[in-house]
């Protein structure tokens with residue numbers, strides 16, 4: 001299990017009535033019987049591989065052509081596939097490519113069965129995304145060793161995905177307990193991604209910034225509802241407690257390799273360009289780019305939203321505040337310029353409609 005003791009502490013110290021979080025905690029286990037999809041148009045070959053795989057206690061899904069294999073893949077979501085290369089209509093290479101495409105970002109290992117020393121087939125197999133090869137007639141022990149090693153990698157990836165999804169779901173569940181912030185992180189994630197695209201950052205950066213937006217306030221998990229929902233302005237002491245959320249958020253996400261790139265964005269999303277922010281008082285370019293982007297989009301969404309102690313501002317009012325503040329040093333002035341430009345391109349209707357659509361969806 002990838003959750004650290006610190007994370008479990010935060011999770012178990014949540015409001016005990018929070019049903020969504022309780023359900024998620026119950027689901028921190030993974031399936032143990034791997035399922036193997038075997039595809040071969042010759043029945044005797046199919047049965048031979050089936051016997052070897054079943055001998056290991058794995059679940060076997062069999063198909064004698066690509067079409068059946070695709071249906072099985074969709075219905076049963078196997079963990080790995082073993083495909084014969086020589087098949088009529090859609091051959092093993094094409095099927096390999098189709099299944100890899102269907103798996104999308106998910107890691108789905110595929111072993112191709114090729115004739116002995118068929119170098120050409122192996123090169124084509126690699127081009128189609130195959131992970132390993134077995135020569136026919138095959139040697140069961142070598143085959144099982146390859147199967148197991150690929151399954152190990154597959155489950156490692158799944159576990160990482162699973163842990164990341166838990167944290168992302170947690171972020172959304174967390175703000176659902178507060179009617180004033182509901183949908184905030186999702187909107188900040190989506191608009192930050194859009195902004196990153198607007199200023200020409202790569203697809204990878206856009207992806208990371210969206211995640212950072214979703215998770216930027218995850219550290220509020222340790223804060224009580226009384227504090228989060230307080231109808232009046234906060235005292236200085238209460239402010240100090242809230243100011244710890246970027247550090248707590250960083251701690252929660254730290255154990256996940258896939259989130260390493262966004263840790264600085266979570267920690268520094270309340271820094272200010274003039275150095276008067278928290279937690280580290282970074283100044284100007286010292287503040288990581290993702291954090292500078294988040295800080296702008298986070299403030300934008302917060303200003304449009306209603307709070308227990310004030311009404312939400314209009315799109316035009318917020319735009320004016322950004323134009324004014326550009327000179328006062330809260331945000332990176334170049335980025336604020338880009339942001340105002342993007343808002344003018346997208347238009348008020350787009351922003352307001354997206355916010356309403358999001359509310360209706362929920």
Ligand SMILES: [Fe+2]
Pocket residue numbers: 216217245269270
């Ligand atoms: Fe925050």
